[in-house]
Amino acid sequence: MTEAINLLYVDDEDDIREIAVMALELDSDIRVKSCSSGSEALETVEDWVPDLILLDAMMPGIDGPETLLRLRENPATAAIPVVFITARSQPEDIERFTNLGALGVISKPFDPMTLPEQVRALLSSGKG
Secondary structure (H helix, E strand, C coil): CCCCEEEEEECCCHHHHHHHHHHHHCCCCEEEEEECCHHHHHHHHHHCCCCEEEECCCCCCCCHHHHHHHHHHCCCCCCCCEEEEECCCCHHHHHHHHHCCCCEEEECCCCCCCHHHHHHHHHHHHHC
16 A cells, blocks of 8 residues: 655646646545645645645745745744646756755646656655
C-alpha cells in the first residue's frame, strides 16, 4: 500500500484548479484541498498542514513566491515542501523558484493524467 498524501493546491484560475484537483483525486491515496489565493492558503495551513503544496506562481494579491516566503517564516509551516505549478518554467524561472526553497516546478499546461505521478516523484525526491 502506498502512503497517503495530503496536498494543498493553490491557483487563482478556477478551471485549472478544478482540473488539477480532479486529476490528483484519481489517485485514491492523494487527499486534496484547494485554495484560490495565497492568503487563503496561508489561512488554510493554520488548521491543516499538508504534506505538499502545489502553488501557482502568478496570482493577484499575494503571489506564489510571496506565499512561499511567508510559509518559510512560520515555524509550523517552514518545512512543508512546495512545488510551483506555473507557465513560468524557463531555466531562469526554475532556478529562481528553487532558490526560494521550492522542491521543484511543474510546467503549465500540465498533463492531468500524469500529474499524480509527478507529485509522487517530486515528494520522493525531497525525502531522499
